[in-house]
Amino acid sequence: xxxxxxxxxxxxxxxxxxxxxxxxxxxxxxxxxxxxxxxxxxxxxxxxxxxxxxxxxxxxxxxxxxxxxxxxxxxxxxxxxxxxxxxxxxxxxxxxxxxxxxxxxxxxxxxxxxxxxxxxxxxxxxxxxxxxxxxxxxxxxxxxxxxxxxxxxxxxxxxxxxxxxxxxxxxxxxxxxxxxxxxxxxxxxxxxxxxxxxxxxxxxxxxxxxxxxxxxxxxxxxxxxxxxxxxxxxxxxxxxxxxxxxxxxxxxxxxxxxxxxxxxxxxxxxxxxxxxxxxxxxxxxxxxxxxxxxxxxx
Amino acid sequence: xxxxxxxxxxxxxxxxxxxxxxxxxxxxxxxxxxxxxxxxxxxxxxxxxxxxxxxxxxxxxxxxxxxxxxxxxxxxxxxxxxxxxxxxxxxxxxxxxxxxxxxxxxxxxxxxxxxxxxxxxxxxxxxxxxxxxxxxxxxxxxxxxxxxxxxxxxxxxxxxxxxxxxxxxxxxxxxxxxxxxxxxxxxxxxxxxxxxxxxxxxxxxxxxxxxxxxxxxxxxxxxxxxxxxxxxxxxxxxxxxxxxxxxxxxxxxxxxxxxxxxxxxxxxxxxxxxxxxxxxxxxxxxxxxxxxxxxxxxxxxxxxxxxxxxxxxxxxxxxxxxxxxxxxxxxxxxxxxxxxxxxxxxxxxxxxxxxxxxxxxxxxxxxxxxxxxxxxxxxxxxxxxxxxxxxx
Numbered sequence: 001x002x003x004x005x006x007x008x009x010x011x012x013x014x015x016x017x018x019x020x021x022x023x024x025x026x027x028x029x030x031x032x033x034x035x036x037x038x039x040x041x042x043x044x045x046x047x048x049x050x051x052x053x054x055x056x057x058x059x060x061x062x063x064x065x066x067x068x069x070x071x072x073x074x075x076x077x078x079x080x081x082x083x084x085x086x087x088x089x090x091x092x093x094x095x096x097x098x099x100x101x102x103x104x105x106x107x108x109x110x111x112x113x114x115x116x117x118x119x120x121x122x123x124x125x126x127x128x129x130x131x132x133x134x135x136x137x138x139x140x141x142x143x144x145x146x147x148x149x150x151x152x153x154x155x156x157x158x159x160x161x162x163x164x165x166x167x168x169x170x171x172x173x174x175x176x177x178x179x180x181x182x183x184x185x186x187x188x189x190x191x192x193x194x195x196x197x198x199x200x201x202x203x204x205x206x207x208x209x210x211x212x213x214x215x216x217x218x219x220x221x222x223x224x225x226x227x228x229x230x231x232x233x234x235x236x237x238x239x240x241x242x243x244x245x246x247x248x249x250x251x252x253x254x255x256x257x258x259x260x261x262x263x264x265x266x267x268x269x270x271x272x273x274x275x276x277x278x279x280x281x282x283x284x285x286x287x288x289x290x291x292x293x294x295x296x297x298x
Numbered sequence: 299x300x301x302x303x304x305x306x307x308x309x310x311x312x313x314x315x316x317x318x319x320x321x322x323x324x325x326x327x328x329x330x331x332x333x334x335x336x337x338x339x340x341x342x343x344x345x346x347x348x349x350x351x352x353x354x355x356x357x358x359x360x361x362x363x364x365x366x367x368x369x370x371x372x373x374x375x376x377x378x379x380x381x382x383x384x385x386x387x388x389x390x391x392x393x394x395x396x397x398x399x400x401x402x403x404x405x406x407x408x409x410x411x412x413x414x415x416x417x418x419x420x421x422x423x424x425x426x427x428x429x430x431x432x433x434x435x436x437x438x439x440x441x442x443x444x445x446x447x448x449x450x451x452x453x454x455x456x457x458x459x460x461x462x463x464x465x466x467x468x469x470x471x472x473x474x475x476x477x478x479x480x481x482x483x484x485x486x487x488x489x490x491x492x493x494x495x496x497x498x499x500x501x502x503x504x505x506x507x508x509x510x511x512x513x514x515x516x517x518x519x520x521x522x523x524x525x526x527x528x529x530x531x532x533x534x535x536x537x538x539x540x541x542x543x544x545x546x547x548x549x550x551x552x553x554x555x556x557x558x559x560x561x562x563x564x565x566x567x568x569x570x571x572x573x574x575x576x577x578x579x580x581x582x583x584x585x586x587x588x589x590x591x592x593x594x595x596x597x598x599x600x601x602x603x604x605x606x607x608x609x610x611x612x613x614x615x616x617x618x619x620x621x622x623x624x625x626x627x628x629x630x631x632x633x634x635x636x637x638x639x640x641x642x643x644x645x646x647x648x649x650x651x652x653x654x655x656x657x658x659x660x661x662x663x664x665x666x667x668x669x670x671x672x673x674x675x676x677x678x679x680x681x682x683x684x685x686x687x688x689x690x
Binding site (some may be wrong): 033035039040041061075086089090093094095096097099100101103104105106107109111112114115116117118119203226227230233234237241266268269271272274275278279282 | 366382390437439447452507587637650658
């Protein structure tokens with residue numbers, strides 16, 4: 001029994017892997033929030049549905065990687081469709097309208113998934129071993145699959161950073177989010193940029209759904225991402241909802257807190273512990289840890 | 299009759315009170331209600347209660363049971379509707395506040411079996427409000443999606459906390475909490491069921507529970523109607539319409555938002571308390587996050603921001619199980635199959651989207667539109683007749 005296989009380190013390793021998945025959902029929420037100032041309550045459900053689509057292809061003999069690609073494309077399209085068909089009609093309406101619409105969308109998606117695939121959990125195959133690495137003779141609670149998760153999330157984060165920082169498209173998206181009127185005057189197709197933000201978020205969500213489905217054999221079932229969505233939202237809120245890097249760090253914090261509480265107390269208490277973390281953060285620093293305070297706050 | 303009695307109670311400022319022009323005399327002045335809000339709401343509440351109690355005598359035990367559950371939902375949805383429609387915030391966790399109220403009421407009743415259950419219901423209401431303050435305080439200070447997200451998180455987390463093994467001795471764990479002394483109809487009512495001539499009023503316990511539920515819902519509606527015509531109601535609206543302007547007018551915006559949220563949580567606590575009194579037992583799966591979302595759907599279907607809309611929403615929710623089963627039978631779907639079991643969620647979710655995009659006023663708006671239209675036509679004709687008679 002070395003330090004690396006102690007209860008603390010086991011929880012830490014698992015927390016990192018979990019936290020990376022929460023970070024992906026948080027990142028998707030931040031992208032949507034930046035684009036349209038809507039919190040996408042259906043993000044988890046959309047990801048779940050994309051995962052089920054991939055699962056169906058897997059069942060018909062398609063390999064893991066092509067299925068992942070199909071899930072990403074599906075998430076991309078659903079994200080765009082949601083913005084065009086559900087969010088755009090609520091523009092200029094009271095702030096709660098998009099919330100209610102997305103909650104309705106969440107309900108419909110979960111109901112349809114349960115109608116098609118039933119309520120039971122389905123095992124999702126994993127492309128890498130779930131058995132922990134062996135370091136110096138002890139097996140640690142960090143498997144090749146966890147490493148794959150961390151690397152994937154890292155690549156996506158770098159990709160998003162590069163998109164916003166170095167590409168023309170990213171610049172247009174930032175301009176559309178920051179000053180839609182000015183961007184429109186300068187010839188940016190603002191509405192197209194908003195849709196594109198939703199599409200990227202949908203694709204990222206699909207990756208998160210697929211990663212989560214095989215993580216610790218969680219499986220895929222209609223409500224399997226409800227809790228992940230909540231953790232992702234809290235991660236995004238801790239990071240300030242505006243900041244992609246804040247979302248990643250928030251995800252890591254939430255993953256670690258959740259796993260420590262699960263490991264030392266009970267997994268049933270993890271959600272409330274995370275809610276308490278959010279309450280404390282909002283009390284001390286309402287704008288989130290990583291966001292700059294907004295000028296108008298009443 | 300029941301419908302008429304409550305319909306005017308629903309709209310806090312119905313058209314009937316807004317006398318149009320000084321010259322014309324609308325036909326409904328003959329049924330003008332008392333001007334004082336308290337008297338008006340009490341009168342309508344008593345009328346509505348009487349009508350619904352009469353209704354309980356004319357339906358069977360199953361319908362009475364659904365009626366009593368509907369009444370619980372009415373109390374919850376009325377609070378949610380005030381929060382959403384009047385104060386402009388939304389809660390996705392009122393099902394969880396129902397759980398708080400239900401468990402508090404249940405534990406209180408099991409702990410103090412000799413006390414009347416009204417006290418336990420009060421305890422449940424207060425517990426709901428306290429939880430509402432704790433959850434709402436950090437989130438309501440911020441504009442944006444924080445309150446919705448936080449309440450959703452609470453709703454997802456709560457069933458697992460309730461089922462937590464460390465608290466099984468208090469909360470009953472997975473198997474839930476059962477009332478050891480569910481309120482029974484008082485002896486004099488039972489005696490009367492044997493009295494010749496009164497035996498038609500024979501009291502089934504489902505009917506008695508329906509009375510309890512209806513009484514709770516009516517009291518909630520009366521209190522909320524009074525709240526809305528008070529200073530608080532005006533402050534809620536001011537904060538909803540323009541928080542900066544409200545702040546400049548000297549309204550404490552954050553406090554007003556917390557009060558509105560705690561009010562809705564208290565209503566949910568009372569609804570949950572009524573639920574356990576009526577059903578006799580609850581368990582963690584009674585209050586899943588889907589319940590919270592269904593409550594929002596029922597509120598939107600009934601009509602956001604009107605108390606009468608909450609009545610429609612509660613009734614639709616309370617009776618929806620039966621109606622959906624009938625619908626699946628009519629469509630030839632097995633109600634226990636994957637499709638049948640999720641039909642309700644699919645319908646409620648679709649209605650939520652369609653109504654918000656196309657008809658955000660819900661049922662109550664449709665009713666009041668047609669009511670106003672009819673009344674307006676009538677008034678116009680009377681006015682025309684009057685003008686003509688004045689000319690000749």
